[in-house]
Amino acid sequence: MGKNELPASITEISGGITVAAGFKADGIKAGIKQTGKPDLALLFSEKPCTGAGTFTKNAIRASSVDWCEEILPSKEIHAIICNSGCANACTGDRGRMDTELMAKLTGDTLGVKKEAVLVASTGVIGKPLPMDKIQSALPELSKVLSSEGGTNFSTAIMTTDTKEKQSAVRIETSQGVFFMGGTAKGSGMIHPNMATMLAFICTDASIEPELLDRTVKQTVNRTFNNLTVDGDTSTNDMVLVLANGASPVTISSESDLLLFEKALYTVCNDLCKQIAADGEGATKRVEINVTGARNETDAKLAAKAVANSNLTKCALFGNDPNWGRIACAVGYSGAQFSKEKMTIHLCKVPVFKNMQPELFDESSLHNALKSKVVTIDIDLGLGSFSAVAHTCDFSYDYVKINAEYRT
């Protein structure tokens, strides 16, 4: 089975964070964002959830990251509270107290302990959270929670995102059916390292905390950690996964675990594609498939170097088949490759082989590059390992968005 094929027992469906049984969510306008858009999102499960997560490796990280990492993995999670518009990062002691207060106020409203509440924040760095606004909004927000509120949740966690991101699957097992759905936010400052922007995934399967923890870390390493918009690793990145056991399915057998992992990969990979397509100023999504590597590390190095090359991404914006920049990025990636066997295909057209140009029709490749999804296939010619990286092109609007972000 190739990595993009699904086993017959997994079906992609519409839905998001509330597609699994027993999860309610919503998002409202609390007044944190200057634009007046929705900015406070809440997810709740009556049944306690197994929770696990991955977190930014940035040494300067928000207190929300510390809070979640201290709690997880756990079997006692009931809620995620997330605000947009203010990252509450680089805010010192006050930031730490505000995160804890946010968990406590949410827990009080929902009737659970503060340690059952995960906290996430995204937005401008270095500004304190308007706790009065969050406190005022929580009672109303907890009242409107529903199993149809997934989209509102997804909308309320957006910053420069132009659209909300949701993904869901239905999984059939010998024990019965379970569901998994997720949402993510992210458009800029995206170059995760052991975690990503913000992503939340919920399932009604039952799974032990340590097993969930290991599966989440493995899957994030193969998906979100190969995603880049601009090479800047954020202070607030996290991926949180909750499993509340509301379905009849308990993940214990090897075959069920394989299905669970495949479902999680599918949701994470789909969210990655959506984030790349919505990268700040992006006009197209770019998928970099590296094969023929002597190990997985090399495959990732090569894929990520190309994904992070400003020059390659500018050329793609201009629909210029300037494959020399792709070869150059592989060259400085640190990955080993065969000088005789390495090949590069751009939009499936061979452009580079045996360290020299392949003949191709410039104008037809120029036209092919105008599509909404561009693929770059690189075979390093050395082994059997592979990796996929997701990114987008680099446009005037990326600069515009980030020159004027705070004004």
Add this chain to the structure above:
Amino acid sequence: MGKNELPASITEISGGITVAAGFKADGIKAGIKQTGKPDLALLFSEKPCTGAGTFTKNAIRASSVDWCEEILPSKEIHAIICNSGCANACTGDRGRMDTELMAKLTGDTLGVKKEAVLVASTGVIGKPLPMDKIQSALPELSKVLSSEGGTNFSTAIMTTDTKEKQSAVRIETSQGVFFMGGTAKGSGMIHPNMATMLAFICTDASIEPELLDRTVKQTVNRTFNNLTVDGDTSTNDMVLVLANGASPVTISSESDLLLFEKALYTVCNDLCKQIAADGEGATKRVEINVTGARNETDAKLAAKAVANSNLTKCALFGNDPNWGRIACAVGYSGAQFSKEKMTIHLCKVPVFKNMQPELFDESSLHNALKSKVVTIDIDLGLGSFSAVAHTCDFSYDYVKINAEYRT
């Protein structure tokens, strides 16, 4: 003595690659560039030169890099031939033969061996060199060589550069006076790793090859290797230094070597500043000074992470004092810092201390950011090591230049 102060015996003067005695140069239009601008440059010394260099670490590198690295260090160098408009990289066997032919044709014209001729190329990757045009232009180019031709040389090596880059110093020693002058080209694909774009430096001091080699590598590590425009390490980067001994000064004593190193640092650092200021689409130059590091590696990591942060550079383009992006970049740089003692100053204004914001006047800092040179000072609060990194802001025009580079 601080690193930006010069000893009284070193004076910055005007001039470039022909400021030292015995060097002649010029540059002409050979028809390699589609624009019809000057594109072939030649430097010649009657006296054989000690030569040393540093070269790109990109695993995919042009044959000109291989050619020079095989020859250097040497005591028998007479010439540098450099073309712009075509990088002759990713051109396979033909590229290798063309580089060697370029050295041989140049040597034949000047009456020296091909091994006495260093070759450099810059421009589009993956296109073969038009050797007929180079061969036709060489006789004329060798005839016009003069000690006033430094600026023409500098102009003929430019690609997307908007201005030529030259720097020179006069050094007084106990043995007499010697001169050192250099030129560089570079505007994009700049993130050197053990070398840089193209830089050529000539001196009329006399120095042994091994000593020159060591001094060049150390100095490049502290200057060009801390320079970044876009984080893309080129296939063709090199720094070449020639010493022809035409002055009465022989570098042998410890004190003369210190002066020599200081002179070389001054010329290299000045060329770095000129490249950063002329970075593709740049509206301003940015200098990042990191102090208080526990070692030099950490100082460089922090300085280069900030220099490479697209988000920081976009904010600087917008004159936005968004220091959170600077703190974030230090956080993911991998450098160790003290959470209590780290400080960040932007345009000399304190903005971050003890992991939280410092109060400052937003509008006056916004105005300060409009200047042509912006400084970012970061003290990691741990030790006594420091590093300087040079970069520029990130503008719409960077994207424009690189979306349309080949068209």
